[in-house]
Amino acid sequence: MTENKGTTVRQISSQSAGGPSSKRPKKRHVDLALDSVTKRLLEQSAEAEQSFYQMEEQRLQAEDHRREAEHARELHMLQVLGQMFSSIATRNPVATATANTAMPPALNTMESNMQPGVPMSASGQMRRGRSCHRRVRSPQSQAEWPSYHSQPQSNAGLVLERSFSLGTAARRGMDDILPLVKNIVPPLTSKKHKGQDGRIGIIGGCQEYTGAPYFAAISALKVGADLSHVFCTKAAVTVIKSYSPELIVHPVLDSPNAVEEMEKWLPRLHCLVVGPGLGRDEMLLKNAKEVIEKSKARDIPIVIDADGLWLVAQQPSVIQGYQKGILTPNYMEFTRLYEAMHHEPLDSSDHQRSAMELSVAMGNLTVVLKGEEDLITDGNKVILCRQEGSGRRCGGQGDLLSGSLGVLAHWAYTSSADMTKSVNPSVVAAFGACSLTRQCNRQAFHKHGRATTTTDMIQEISSAFKKLFES
Numbered sequence: 009m010t011e012n013k014g015t016t017v018r019q020i021s022s023q024s025a026g027g028p029s030s031k032r033p034k035k036r037h038v039d040l041a042l043d044s045v046t047k048r049l050l051e052q053s054a055e056a057e058q059s060f061y062q063m064e065e066q067r068l069q070a071e072d073h074r075r076e077a078e079h080a081r082e083l084h085m086l087q088v089l090g091q092m093f094s095s096i097a098t099r100n101p102v103a104t105a106t107a108n109t110a111m112p113p114a115l116n117t118m119e120s121n122m123q124p125g126v127p128m129s130a131s132g133q134m135r136r137g138r139s140c141h142r143r144v145r146s147p148q149s150q151a152e153w154p155s156y157h158s159q160p161q162s163n164a165g166l167v168l169e170r171s172f173s174l175g176t177a178a179r180r181g182m183d184d185i186l187p188l189v190k191n192i193v194p195p196l197t198s199k200k201h202k203g204q205d206g207r208i209g210i211i212g213g214c215q216e217y218t219g220a221p222y223f224a225a226i227s228a229l230k231v232g233a234d235l236s237h238v239f240c241t242k243a244a245v246t247v248i249k250s251y252s253p254e255l256i257v258h259p260v261l262d263s264p265n266a267v268e269e270m271e272k273w274l275p276r277l278h279c280l281v282v283g284p285g286l287g288r289d290e291m292l293l294k295n296a297k298e299v300i301e302k303s304k305a306r307d308i309p310i311v312i313d314a315d316g317l318w319l320v321a322q323q324p325s326v327i328q329g330y331q332k333g334i335l336t337p338n339y340m341e342f343t344r345l346y347e348a349m350h351h352e353p354l355d356s357s358d359h360q361r362s363a364m365e366l367s368v369a370m371g372n373l374t375v376v377l378k379g380e381e382d383l384i385t386d387g388n389k390v391i392l393c394r395q396e397g398s399g400r401r402c403g404g405q406g407d408l409l410s411g412s413l414g415v416l417a418h419w420a421y422t423s424s425a426d427m428t429k430s431v432n433p434s435v436v437a438a439f440g441a442c443s444l445t446r447q448c449n450r451q452a453f454h455k456h457g458r459a460t461t462t463t464d465m466i467q468e469i470s471s472a473f474k475k476l477f478e479s
């Protein structure tokens with residue numbers, strides 16, 4: 009019985025295990041079924057991907073149409089205004105003559121620093137008769153001044169005609185500058201050694217603020233710098249190190265010989281970003297100031313942000329006139345700087361004009377006024393960055409911008425004039441950093457919505473960079 013049972017069991021198991029002849033057809037059958045399921049899945053995923061791209065394409069086209077319509081509306085509005093003003097000018101020659109005599113001092117404020125055809129805001133142009141005092145005036149600007157008078161049009165006509173160029177020139181600016189940013193991105197080759205694509209220094213980080221210098225430094229690395237150093241206080245160092253093993257963090261900013269400690273590193277740095285999380289402690293600001301002085305002597309680009317701008321508002325001479333200096337104020341910081349330089353309240357109705365005035369007063373430093381649209385000017389020209397972002401304004405986005413700008417400034421200043429088509433390298437770099445920050449914001453918001461934080465934006469740097477500058 010037992011034997012029989014055993015035999016039965018053996019027989020059953022030998023059947024179920026299957027001899028070579030009984031097993032193979034089944035496996036083949038299973039394989040075939042699996043193959044077809046996989047194939048079907050792949051087809052479905054390809055279809056889904058294709059329809060996603062189609063939808064995305066349609067969405068982008070719709071967005072383009074919306075923007076074109078908006079620009080057309082703006083242009084139309086300006087044309088109507090132009091006609092209104094020229095008819096006023098024709099009907100009232102006395103007013104025109106008065107305007108002619110009243111114009112020169114005010115024109116000195118803006119136009120004297122502008123190249124012909126440079127974008128300028130309509131509101132700024134129309135308020136030109138107001139009293140306004142420019143502090144710095146370049147010889148080039150004076151040379152240009154007579155040509156404005158030689159225009160056969162009335163001032164109102166001239167004003168508005170140049171206003172028309174605002175929208176198109178600003179847009180053209182965007183289209184023109186983006187290829188230049190692409191040009192300055194260094195190729196990745198096996199011939200390079202570590203450090204060649206950028207060694208960036210961030211001055212900032214104290215007891216209260218450890219996130220800001222981290223955001224700036226890690227953004228610099230993610231954009232493509234090889235090494236990113238943070239010079240912070242002792243209290244901040246372990247915290248920052250614990251965020252990231254990639255950063256080199258020096259606990260020197262509040263040490264008794266802080267300046268010598270930091271100066272030692274300057275020959276190894278390509279660019280300095282001063283201010284993220286610096287705080288406003290007198291001693292820290294003094295140390296930062298001295299390092300800025302030493303860096304100027306080494307001719308390295310210096311981006312000044314956040315509390316670094318507080319320092320500049322107290323002592324503008326620290327960076328005034330340094331052509332490789334770039335200021336990245338938000339609106340509050342901008343107001344502070346403007347009022348410190350001009351000793352009068354900021355007229356908030358014309359940001360472009362005010363930004364140019366600040367740049368000129370600072371000796372044609374590049375100013376990046378961040379906001380709904382970023383405004384970049386070196387006092388000669390205003391470029392607008394309108395790369396779509398999102399409505400999410402979490403803290404730290406400005407640090408992403410200043411850290412990225414540090415790397416891009418290094419790349420822009422080491423590129424040939426051919427690559428930047430002789431456009432101010434600071435402006436090219438600033439445009440790149442603004443576009444990138446806004447694109448990261450857009451992508452991160454797409455994924456995280458209201459919960460978006462700067463950390464989420466930093467994770468988007470790689471793909472945003474690729475999309476903007478490597479496609």
Ligand SMILES: NC(=O)C1=CN([C@@H]2O[C@H](COP(=O)(O)OP(=O)(O)OC[C@H]3O[C@@H](n4cnc5c(N)ncnc54)[C@H](O)[C@@H]3O)[C@@H](O)[C@H]2O)[C@@H](O)CC1
Binds near residue numbers: 284338403404406
């Ligand atoms: N996680 C961190 O460690 C962070 C630290 N940060 C640091 O914090 C320090 C102080 O920076 P703050 O920006 O707070 O400077 P301020 O202390 O000058 O404050 C500026 C204030 O203005 C407000 N503001 C900004 N834009 C405005 C606008 N357009 N209109 C009206 N109000 C506006 C802000 O809400 C803020 O309260 C800096 O060192 C900065 O780097 C920030 O970078 C944010 C992230």
Ligand SMILES: Nc1ncnc2c1ncn2[C@@H]1O[C@H](COP(=O)(O)OP(=O)(O)OP(=O)(O)O)[C@@H](O)[C@H]1O
Binds near residue numbers: 314378
């Ligand atoms: N209203 C807005 N719409 C779209 N983008 C904006 C708007 N305001 C600011 N940004 C973008 O956010 C980025 C950072 O600007 P923001 O004004 O937040 O700087 P910040 O206050 O110096 O930042 P931080 O929090 O790091 O100190 C810039 O790239 C800017 O283009």
